[in-house]
Amino acid sequence: MWATLDQVIDRLKQGRNVCVIGHAKPDGDAISSVAGLVAILERYGIAAAGCIADQLPWYYRSLPGTERISTPDKVRGQSFDTTVIVDSSDLSRIGGAEVLLGGAPPDITLDHHRTNEGFGKLDYCDSGSAATAMIVLEISRAMVPLDEELAQLLLLGIATDTGFFKFANADAEVLARAAELVQQGARLQPIASAVLEHRSLSTLKLLGRLFDTIQVREEGKLAYGWVSEGMLRETGCTDQDTEGFVGEIRALHEVEVAVLFVESPPGEVHVSLRSKSYVDVSEVAAALGGGGHARAAGCSLHVERLQEAVDQVVAAVAQAIRESS
Numbered sequence: 001m002w003a004t005l006d007q008v009i010d011r012l013k014q015g016r017n018v019c020v021i022g023h024a025k026p027d028g029d030a031i032s033s034v035a036g037l038v039a040i041l042e043r044y045g046i047a048a049a050g051c052i053a054d055q056l057p058w059y060y061r062s063l064p065g066t067e068r069i070s071t072p073d074k075v076r077g078q079s080f081d082t083t084v085i086v087d088s089s090d091l092s093r094i095g096g097a098e099v100l101l102g103g104a105p106p107d108i109t110l111d112h113h114r115t116n117e118g119f120g121k122l123d124y125c126d127s128g129s130a131a132t133a134m135i136v137l138e139i140s141r142a143m144v145p146l147d148e149e150l151a152q153l154l155l156l157g158i159a160t161d162t163g164f165f166k167f168a169n170a171d172a173e174v175l176a177r178a179a180e181l182v183q184q185g186a187r188l189q190p191i192a193s194a195v196l197e198h199r200s201l202s203t204l205k206l207l208g209r210l211f212d213t214i215q216v217r218e219e220g221k222l223a224y225g226w227v228s229e230g231m232l233r234e235t236g237c238t239d240q241d242t243e244g245f246v247g248e249i250r251a252l253h254e255v256e257v258a259v260l261f262v263e264s265p266p267g268e269v270h271v272s273l274r275s276k277s278y279v280d281v282s283e284v285a286a287a288l289g290g291g292g293h294a295r296a297a298g299c300s301l302h303v304e305r306l307q308e309a310v311d312q313v314v315a316a317v318a319q320a321i322r323e324s325s
């Protein structure tokens with residue numbers, strides 16, 4: 001049921017044992033929102049645990065506060081009177097953490113994806129928020145004083161979901177909130193270093209292989225490339241190492257939509273869609289069973305061969321470009 005943020009805050013304050021869950025294959029915003037909300041609840045005097053189905057990519061672990069997040073097997077067996085799902089547009093996004101709900105809907109969901117249709121007892125989704133961490137920051141104002149550790153945790157989600165303050169969602173509100181966090185002692189440099197400068201030599205080699213696959217269609221407006229299971233194996237990389245690759249395709253001049261296909265494990269293809277200014281890729285992703293935002297969306301497809309996923313998605317994106325130009 002859609003709720004106001006005040007209703008969500010009132011419900012949170014009634015919790016005694018809260019479990020905060022983020023989406024599988026976590027990004028900076030999921031990590032920031034889970035660890036940030038757990039830190040807020042702890043400071044307020046409420047016991048809380050953070051949980052994400054997949055291991056965090058290793059480079060986030062250097063950021064203080066992320067140790068508040070564990071995997072479902074670590075918190076299973078604990079009893080919770082309140083469950084919260086953050087940064088997830090539907091229940092399937094939390095993957096294996098669903099066991100913690102015991103078949104019940106989550107008590108609270110907090111999100112900013114425009115494709116979210118609401119799936120909790122109390123749902124708050126503001127698609128005008130650049131990051132779920134912006135909503136968690138709003139919650140913190142109503143519950144606890146902002147301190148340096150909390151500010152650092154929340155800056156992570158705001159920085160990563162705005163592409164380090166360069167995407168179209170990096171508006172005055174984002175910059176003002178980020179400035180406030182920095183004033184409280186948060187630092188951007190360790191976040192930028194962890195998230196943007198962690199590539200290994202094998203990851204760079206994989207990126208080189210991706211560049212060799214790039215194809216351009218629709219007079220340069222559509223560019224796409226893929227990372228096959230074989231390419232991962234041959235370079236000694238995992239799908240986690242492809243974070244940020246789709247941005248390299250979007251960097252092409254004249255491109256409106258960039259698409260990255262990552263096959264992992266065999267038979268499963270994760271599709272990342274990014275647009276620059278006018279194509280709503282969340283609609284394309286939603287039609288394929290995924291979701292996201294107007295300028296960044298994704299979906300996962302089950303196919304026999306990678307090429308099937310490529311053909312299907314490229315046709316859908318090409319049509320979306322023709323319809324919007």
Ligand code: AMP
Nearest residue numbers: 272273290291292293296297298299300
């Ligand atoms: P990604 O390309 O994986 O970085 O995802 C870009 C955006 O699309 C993020 O906001 C995700 O939350 C969303 N997204 C990615 N994959 C899915 C999916 N399978 N279902 C729904 N939303 C997704």
Ligand code: MN
Nearest residue numbers: 027029030087
């Ligand atoms: Mn996310």
Ligand code: MN
Nearest residue numbers: 029087132161
């Ligand atoms: Mn987000």
